[in-house]
Amino acid sequence: MVQSREKVSFDAPSPKISDYFGSEVFGLSKMKDVLAPTVYKRVSEAIEKGSKIDSSSAEEVATAAKAWALSKGVTHYTHWFQPLTGSTAEKHDTFFDAHAKIERFKGSALVQQEPDASSFPNGGIRTTFEARGYTAWDPSSPMFIFENTLCIPTIFVSYTGEALDYKTPLLKSVEAISNAAAPICQLFDRNVKKVVPSLGVEQEYFVIDKALYAARPDLVMAGRTVFGHNPARGQQLDDHYFGSIPSRVKAFMKHFEIEALKLGIPVSTRHNEVAPGQFEVAPVFEEMNKATDHNQLLMDLMDKVADQHHLKILFHEKPFAGLNGSGKHNNWSLITDTGVNLFQPSNSARENLQFLTFLVATVKAVHDHADILRASIGSAGNDFRLGANEAPPAIISVFLGSTLSGVLDELEKNGNIKIEKGDNMYMKLGISKIPEIILDNTDRNRTSPFAFTGNKFEFRAVGSSSNVAGPMTALNVIAADTLRTMYKEIQAEIDGGAEKKIAIVNVLRKYIKDSKRVRFEGDGYSEEWANEAEKRGLSNLKSTPFALDVLSAKSTAELYERHKVLNVTELHARHEIRLENYIMKVQIESRVMGDLALNHVIPTAIRYQTKLIENANGLKSLGLDAKAAIETISEISKHIESVKANVIGMTDARRRLNKEEDIAKRAKGYSTDVKDAYFDTIRYSVDKLELFVDDEFWPLVKYREMLFLR
Template sequence: MATLRQQALSMVQARQRVAVKAPSTKISNYFGENVFGTAQMKESLAPSVYKKVMEAIDKGSKIDVSTAEEIASAVKTWALSKGVTHYTHWFQPLTGSTAEKHDSFFDALGGLEKFKGSALVQQEPDASSFPNGGIRSTFEARGYTAWDPSSPIFIFENTLCIPTIFVSYTGEALDYKTPLLKSMEAINEAAINICQLFDRNVKKVFPSLGVEQEYFVIDKALFAARPDLVMAGRTVFGHSPARGQQLDDHYFGSIPTRVKDFMVDFEIEAHKLGIPVMTRHNEVAPGQFEVAPLFEEINKATDHNQLLMDVMEKVAERHDLKVLLHEKPFAGVNGSGKHNNWSLITDTGVNLFQPSNSARENLQFLTFLVATIKAVYDHSDLLRASIASAGNDHRLGANEAPPAIISVFLGATLTEVLDELEKNGNIKIEKGDNMYMKLGISKIPEIILDNTDRNRTSPFAFTGNKFEFRAVGSQANVAGPMTALNVIVADVLKTMAKDIEKEMAAGKEKKIAIVNVLRKYIKDSKKVRFEGDGYSEAWAKEAEKRGLSNLKSTPQALDVYNTKATKELFERHNVMNHIEVHARHEIMLENFIKKVQIEGRVMGDLALNHIIPTAILYQNKMIQNANGLKGLGLDHTAAVETIKEVSKHIEALKSNITAMIEARKKLNKEEDIVKMAKGYQTDVKEAYFDKIRYAVDKLELLVDDESWPLVKYREMLFLR
């Protein structure tokens, strides 16, 4: 291993820049060139066929067989003109990554290229081989992928990719996309009812999303020389270097040359795929970066984020780099998340979270703002569960990321607005720093946009015209938490509509009825609002007093999926039935268990087969040195103390690894998956991981540098 480390470091020193040339100096000349979007459809399809496709996209109407045949013919012609030979149904199973099975256009029996409408619309992958939470038995293999017309077909790596949903033979969702699409319909229906209190012209409301993606980049050779990164996605060992992020010099700093070349390259590929990448910059930790796109309709944004991660990983190979998407690949520096910027947009072009100079629109803005806060308060445990994973547990609650306590940040101005509205039904804030608003029953003048600060310690913050759900993990499929968010807000909006109707039925004028309901909701949900430092111990104590949950581990957080209330919530909005909710609970628990198992095995393998042998060799060398000094009558105290220190850590490693293995054996006999997951959290991860790591990291400081088998943090994090 020590030799492998030195070889890897030598390879890094010899690296050369990879030249990157854009197809054009103007991105607009090649943006979306590998997408069969609306422009390509309009150009290649008959007007009647194009109209049916647009109805399927906008209204969810079904595409008939003859229409599917015409679309398939046009898609095939377009794909073949670009040199494409294969097609695939591109879907998002509950593995967290995407899946694809490539089929050739070429029909060997017919001697020509074929692509039928039936192949476009539906295929049949093996449902039992993907995570299904008990929905399918091994011998019940049949499942279906079905085309999702609302997300554009694209070409990636010379393959035509058709975005699809993935369901079992009996109709249950086996993917992330199906519940997301259903949640979009749920919030559309609920939001329209509220919108039409203000504007009868609103016929559709869709959630929009912008996903800020954080990630680390290291050299490919260094990655290959770290078995823990290869197997577990994170370094289970590694002492913090003398210099980490304490100087704050990496954030927004000059982008390292090799990384800049990589960024330019993957942005070109992303733009060809119609992914509206806009922003790139260094993040807080050394070796950490961020990419952010423009906002899109949530289904397309979700697909684009999954595709972008794939693009980044593949393009990195061209630059002899490796993208690390794990939430916490390195201890002692910031981990990575996905900041999900979520909003609601009407078909009339109004952002429902956008303050305005219109009295009507500002009351509408406050209505949706308060409904969202109430939803987060009512269902904070479900939001927490939606972001739960073994990787994110390393990040949430650390002094770098939103805590496991779900709270809402609004900023001073909106906090004052809601407080006054709750107390008096109106507010007047004197002019100053561009802020002035008077809220009354008959008139609501302007609320200025962006008159509040940002709070990076808040997991759910209002940031001007959107909510930023910051607690989502960097390798997560955002469809999971976004489905939960859509559903809980839809649920509150439906209840709100009924409450407003009751007020109006009692004789209240519409605006008065709305304000009365808002005042009640503000009062009911104010405990979830927090403006301070979410990292502080004081907030944890305060949150406990408020009755807010602090679910620090995945097995603990996932309990909410087992509740009757959660199952009824998803069923009430036709997003998931109780079987699908139960299946997801099991799949998430299984994933957690397997991740902890893998990490434990990696720890044991590295410690027993690499670290301890290296430490023993060093110890023997020190014993020889001590004996030599003693024979010469020289002071050998320091050598003896080092020998004792090395011995202590070796013994600690042996005993803790043996105990951890026994704990795993015992837990593997547990038949209750909830008990098994919680046992892996407490009896394996909490009981032994830190102890084992502590001993190894101390040995890293003691053993001479040339002998140490693992690539060190200082060698991985400061890529230039």
């Protein structure tokens, strides 16, 4: 067990969170206080409409932001962006002008900077001699102070305009779904002009002692333990979930929550997760772009605060084999500018028909584009988690719950729809039953990758280390496409003479029937479901390189271009970047495995084996039975030889694949010929050796030492 360390002292600025929430944020509320009313109006209207802020207004905002930052002791500013590395990036510039000997911050510096575009992943879009790229201010996400630097959220594009980040396509997808959803809303309420996707991100993570982390080369290099036998006590007692939070972790949680609240991140929930050493933090819902920025910022903040507490945060999806992995559950809903949650059931028949319309459209979108959703969550780390005993399977399905599923079945089967004029009760459609779902909204089916949970959909298959902008962009685009098609079909029914409500219901019944095979209410972990899914014709893409094939499909490019989110060049670049990332991750892990096995584990096992041989010979010389010792020596030899042979085989496979010029074939080879062929086999023998070798000799910190913080 890890010994307790001295606690780090920290204090909240005030006992009341409302006194300091957002104190490090330069958002609209602060702008209203410091900008001229006419300037504030122009800026707020530009943010609301998504239009460009004029140069004079940008100059006023820059001056006000500089004055506010300087008043808080800030000396530098940075464009804070999200390149395709998966993390955030920043280049700090000082406010101080050495020539003029004053602090300056021009509107042009606020609006745009020029980092090196070829030094970030770009999938061949930018070459070294065409290195220019631009970061451009995203005013819809507020500026903030982090580590004594004014951070300006920005997009990141190449010199020729291609998106080189996660934020640019996310912003475009937010606009796309609004453009597609608003016309359908207007069938029910003409006052709706805009629909905004909202997001709440539940972030799971592990916490271990920093010193023990540093003593595990695999954690440092790969983010996960490539070796390690399960401890006698793991998560089988279910005693960690929602249990008492260890004191060191609770102190860390309180500390990062205070700092998060200062940054305007509305963290609201903390608790132990299922596995020992695993925890979760969750904020309240926000507009999607801001929620995405906040999640990226929160991960960075948690890592830095953990360091002060002599702890290490592990965001890898599966840092410990045999224990639950970590996800990032994305709670997604659509909110109109009139304040209506389109996924909220109601006692109003009109609102419930609207609710059904968007619910069915979402199910249809997932059905039609399941492979795009699967690709959006693919990574080397998440492949270890998907399909394990705690995570959703790689099969994309939708869970609605028994009540709501019954409503859709009733609607699909009812062929004699009769709606009298002025009658708002759809008894024959089963729509009157929908409010009952409110009583059933805790039935979340944790085995489902995409579940309806009362007034939102929870996309549970997203990995804990990922930037949620990728999966959310994909979800927005496929939903927008289905909604746009749905609207055209409803209008065609109306143009053909159908009454509006009848037209909507006719299209819903068709969509329910067409997408029924993607709905599943049972145990997603079961072998039976895998067999059933295959019969239904659903994809089961267990490995990321194979899942990413859909990104090279013509239909996918047409989908993204249709909604002006990604062009074919940007999409293919992302495909290549993600294949490269997969190869590098598996390559690093295989090298770490080889190094630990050959230079640490085997020498230790041989030394211990030599000691056993000496002991066995001593027993024999005394005429005593040495059978047990000899059997142990033989077992150790068997595992040593297995490790050696398989490390050599893995190394040879890696060398062979590195000569493959086709990146997709190389990535798939790393999946099948390196990871699948050798990782588990090598690990099995190493973990067996951990059981045989004396604890005093074993070179790696063990699971039981890392997982139980006090």
